[in-house]
Amino acid sequence: MTRAPQAVTDPIERSSRYRGHVIGIVRPWLTLLLVCALFSLHPVFRTTFWTRDYLPDVFQQSGRNIVLAVGMSFVVMTGGIDLSVGAVLALAGVGLAMALSGTPAVPHWLAFVAAFPLAFLTLGFVRRTLAARSASIPFAAIVSLFVLAEAAFGFVLVQALRGGLRVEGAIGFALLIGVGCGLLNGLVVSVGHVPPFVTTLGMMSVARGLTLYATNSQSVAADFPRLRLLGEGTPLLLVTLAVVAAGSLLLKRAQAGRYMLAIGGNEQAARLTGVPVETYKTLAYMLAGLGAALGGVLVVAKFGTANTGAGTGAELDAIAAVVIGGTSLSGGQGSILNALVGALTITVITSGLVLVGIEVNLQQVILGGIIVLTVFIDQLRKRRG
Amino acid sequence: MRRSAFCLLALGVMLVGCGKEDTPPTGLSTKTATDNSQTGAVASEAILDTVGKATKPYKIVLIVKTKNNPFFIPMIKAFEDTAAKLGVQAEVQAAAQESSYEEQVALVQTEVSKGVNAILITPADSKALVPALKKAVEAGVLVINLDNRLDPDTVKAQNLSLGGYVGADNVMGGEKAGLALLDALGGKGNVAILEGIRGVDNAEARKKGFLLAVGQRLKVVASETGEWETEKAYNKTLAILAAHPDLNGIFCANDNMAIGAMKAISEKGKRGLVRVVGYDDIPGVTAAINSGEMTATIEQHPDLMGGYGVRMAVGILDGSIKKGGEVLVMLETIQQFNTPKRPDPVKSP
Numbered sequence: 001m002t003r004a005p006q007a008v009t010d011p012i013e014r015s016s017r018y019r020g021h022v023i024g025i026v027r028p029w030l031t032l033l034l035v036c037a038l039f040s041l042h043p044v045f046r047t048t049f050w051t052r053d054y055l056p057d058v059f060q061q062s063g064r065n066i067v068l069a070v071g072m073s074f075v076v077m078t079g080g081i082d083l084s085v086g087a088v089l090a091l092a093g094v095g096l097a098m099a100l101s102g103t104p105a106v107p108h109w110l111a112f113v114a115a116f117p118l119a120f121l122t123l124g125f126v127r128r129t130l131a132a133r134s135a136s137i138p139f140a141a142i143v144s145l146f147v148l149a150e151a152a153f154g155f156v157l158v159q160a161l162r163g164g165l166r167v168e169g170a171i172g173f174a175l176l177i178g179v180g181c182g183l184l185n186g187l188v189v190s191v192g193h194v195p196p197f198v199t200t201l202g203m204m205s206v207a208r209g210l211t212l213y214a215t216n217s218q219s220v221a222a223d224f225p226r227l228r229l230l231g232e233g234t235p236l237l238l239v240t241l242a243v244v245a246a247g248s249l250l251l252k253r254a255q256a257g258r259y260m261l262a263i264g265g266n267e268q269a270a271r272l273t274g275v276p277v278e279t280y281k282t283l284a285y286m287l288a289g290l291g292a293a294l295g296g297v298l299v300v301a302k303f304g305t306a307n308t309g310a311g312t313g314a315e316l317d318a319i320a321a322v323v324i325g326g327t328s329l330s331g332g333q334g335s336i337l338n339a340l341v342g343a344l345t346i347t348v349i350t351s352g353l354v355l356v357g358i359e360v361n362l363q364q365v366i367l368g369g370i371i372v373l374t375v376f377i378d379q380l381r382k383r384r385g
Numbered sequence: 386m387r388r389s390a391f392c393l394l395a396l397g398v399m400l401v402g403c404g405k406e407d408t409p410p411t412g413l414s415t416k417t418a419t420d421n422s423q424t425g426a427v428a429s430e431a432i433l434d435t436v437g438k439a440t441k442p443y444k445i446v447l448i449v450k451t452k453n454n455p456f457f458i459p460m461i462k463a464f465e466d467t468a469a470k471l472g473v474q475a476e477v478q479a480a481a482q483e484s485s486y487e488e489q490v491a492l493v494q495t496e497v498s499k500g501v502n503a504i505l506i507t508p509a510d511s512k513a514l515v516p517a518l519k520k521a522v523e524a525g526v527l528v529i530n531l532d533n534r535l536d537p538d539t540v541k542a543q544n545l546s547l548g549g550y551v552g553a554d555n556v557m558g559g560e561k562a563g564l565a566l567l568d569a570l571g572g573k574g575n576v577a578i579l580e581g582i583r584g585v586d587n588a589e590a591r592k593k594g595f596l597l598a599v600g601q602r603l604k605v606v607a608s609e610t611g612e613w614e615t616e617k618a619y620n621k622t623l624a625i626l627a628a629h630p631d632l633n634g635i636f637c638a639n640d641n642m643a644i645g646a647m648k649a650i651s652e653k654g655k656r657g658l659v660r661v662v663g664y665d666d667i668p669g670v671t672a673a674i675n676s677g678e679m680t681a682t683i684e685q686h687p688d689l690m691g692g693y694g695v696r697m698a699v700g701i702l703d704g705s706i707k708k709g710g711e712v713l714v715m716l717e718t719i720q721q722f723n724t725p726k727r728p729d730p731v732k733s734p
Contacts, residue, residue: 217452310615
């Protein structure tokens with residue numbers, strides 16, 4: 001962005017850069033505190049929000065959005081966007097519910113959607129092994145290997161579904177559906193060079209349509225006690241925090257995180273320095289799909305029913321959380337913790353507006369205004385700094 | 386599930402427009418229309434039940450708002466079943482989104498040029514579709530309005546001659562929901578409303594009916610929107626419960642939102658202290674109704690709308706039924722208590 005790329009030797013400049021870095025970390029927390037402080041001017045908010053009864057609710061309400069926002073962060077850092085996460089959430093949710101309840105049965109094509117990432121990973125593994133032995137593989141062989149793997153994994157999944165799955169297996173199945181959708185998004189964006197906005201807008205429509213098609217537009221009941229444990233209280237909190245921790249580790253400690261940031265910062269430069277751009281871009285969309293599917297699992301667990309309309313507008317909440325958290329939509333920077341803070345801020349705003357009794361139509365106006373204002377202030381600071 | 390006795394006042398039938406037709410439509414249908422204004426019975430549920438096999442295999446199309454909404458699924462099924470029973474050809478069309486009336490206008494035009502005999506339509510917009518339907522009537526197609534009612538003033542102003550209306554009254558449904566909550570709370574208490582999407586006809590009508598019923602007796606302390614969606618309703622309910630610890634009941638304008646509200650209430654340990662009334666009677670709330678976790682929900686029989694719609698169309702085309710009738714299908718309050726004092730009222734038309 002505006003930061004000087006050359007090494008900083010001037011001590012004054014170094015200290016100002018350091019300060020900028022600290023502000024970058026603290027800023028989302030300041031926004032959250034500021035929002036809380038503003039609402040606290042209202043007596044009802046003071047007496048209801050700052051209680052041991054309500055504070056945990058903030059986490060209960062934002063858990064799902066945090067999970068989506070973590071996945072979304074990776075895509076945004078590569079300079080992309082994923083509009084399909086809300087619809088993928090619904091598809092994974094009904095997949096989970098159908099796999100568990102068997103009424104209606106999981107359609108076979110959905111098993112093949114879930115088999116897609118497995119087949120693709122197998123293909124990648126085989127190619128890598130062969131490439132290590134410096135053997136060249138003809139294109140036809142790659143295609144037939146992929147078709148074979150897809151068919152095999154699909155068949156195994158269909159058989160497994162017919163035999164009935166335990167809760168863990170069904171959750172795995174749902175996550176595979178999400179990763180499958182994300183993988184497709186990623187391939188179309190990185191290999192097909194279709195703009196992310198268009199690709200994921202298309203996937204949004206496709207996934208929502210498939211959700212309705214698979215269920216004949218009906219909600220699917222999934223009232224299984226072991227699954228429903230996940231949807232509330234401490235387990236929900238732990239899952240959310242685990243996702244944030246895993247995301248942070250991936251971004252800060254793994255090569256993949258550095259590569260994704262590099263791609264978002266300057267795709268050409270990253271390519272020239274040998275970053276496998278296509279692979280890591282695709283990985284970002286797979287992570288977003290995984291987050292969406294996990295969000296779907298949490299929603300089904302919470303309510304014991306998979307709705308075809310679940311997650312409507314969830315993509316916008318996730319993007320808003322990422323942006324309020326201070327991650328730039330132009331890519332190249334960001335942090336996972338910020339997405340967490342952003343999601344919490346949104347929940348504080350939306351529930352705060354209800355607590356203090358703002359009229360419904362005005363609530364949307366205020367929320368929209370706050371989102372833009374936050375990013376505006378951020379931009380001002382960056383330009384000056 | 387127990388269908389409550391006190392609300393079995395099946396709404397029967399309202400008759401409007403028994404007089405002679407204002408303007409016989411021009412073109413092909415003139416003959417039929419003029420005949421209808423003299424012969425035939427006035428449409429009612431009982432009369433429509435007597436409609437027999439069609440004399441010709443008429444082509445009848447049902448245009449619903451969207452297949453995304455489970456509400457239309459029983460309507461479509463009953464429409465297809467009844468059409469098969471009466472020996473007419475059935476076709477179903479739908480727009481992609483609930484609000485896309487432009488798409489519906491295009492569908493109407495396509496169907497007219499395909500030469501259908503009758504169009505049954507649940508309009509996505511109560512005004513915007515009138516001109517397109519007027520053109521359909523002028524081309525000799527019988528148009529029957531289902532569910533969401535076309536705006537009477539616009540219909541009159543543009544001189545649209547409708548075959549009739551089959552639907553349910555959402556205001557009345559909201560009133561029934563209000564009465565159920567009043568009853569459960571013993572006539573007093575603090576309640577909240579979780580509305581549907583603001584500005585949508587049935588959302589506003591249900592809210593209006595609810596407010597009419599509870600009047601001054603229940604105090605409405607909060608009116609938020611859950612946008613028809615479970616998760617949003619859950620979030621809003623948590624906040625409402627915190628802001629109003631003395632809350633006694635919540636009316637949710639559909640059952641998806643009621644599921645979210647019930648989850649929030651049970652997480653806060655207020656099960657039984659805050660009563661929930663929903664709307665639509667979707668399969669997902671049956672267990673909650675049976676266990677008493679949910680106080681009541683309103684069933685508005687989309688299946689009957691689909692079935693009676695076909696019967697009305699066939700009756701008018703065959704000249705046994707007058708045009709311009711209105712049939713309001715029954716609304717039922719579904720509750721836990723009471724064994725049914727009558728046979729299951731869900732008859733397949």
